[in-house]
Amino acid sequence: MSRYGNHGVVDNDIEYGNAHIALLQQFIKCRYIQGKVLTAMVNEINRIHHHKYTPIEYVNTINQYIADYSMKIRQIKNNESFDFAIVNLKSDELSKLASNYSNEAISFFRNIFNKILESKGGIKRSEAFELSRGLKINDPDLQLQSFIEDGWFRFSESRYLTFSNRALMDLEPLLRDLNECSLCHSKLLIVKDEFIKCPNNECDTLMHNYCARRWFESHKNICPNCKNRI
Ligand SMILES: [Zn+2]
Ligand SMILES: [Zn+2]
Structure with missing residues (x-):
């Protein structure tokens, strides 16, 4: 008998079980999960699996398990709350872009990335477009939009192009100078x-x-x- 009743699933608070697998699958699917969304997911998983774990308890237990695969769920502060993302600790995330973008688009991406890093903050939209000069990119605006939609960059309220929270987590090893x-x-x-x-x-x-x-x-x-x- 567990303290949550005789449901026969997981008896130990820290044992990795079906509920953890369900949450890990969500992380693999979404990669980036807002704190309030995670709370809702955890409530649902707790209900189905008859647990009472907190989001942090889930994350800590999953992290113990996935450490063997060089993966980790990281927290990042976003205003008043925390968001979460699953990151690969080994591979260079930038090199993974290769499967999504053309070589020219990757050059554009790297130019923007380096320029933002150099500024330690953000760059203007027009500065970003300048960085596509000499590259074979038909529509820099559309290309920039897809970088944003893919979650790498964002526009601040003051209209500066800067790193998204996902980039801050996924690309952390490249962002030490910030x-x-x-x-x-x-x-x-x-x-x-x-x-x-x-x-x-x-x-x-x-x-x-x-x-x-x-x-x-x-x-x-x-x-x-x-x-x-x-
Ligand atoms: Zn702070
Ligand atoms: Zn001071």
């Missing part, structure tokens, strides 16, 4: 209206807007590092 948020220590993109910099020139503190907002609630606009007023 800045980090002083509060949550995740990657931070220098994109207008998405971050705050400490005004003290001797302090290099950068914070996500949403992390700063929460910090200021209890710390009265004080920089977490130099204690200056922001």
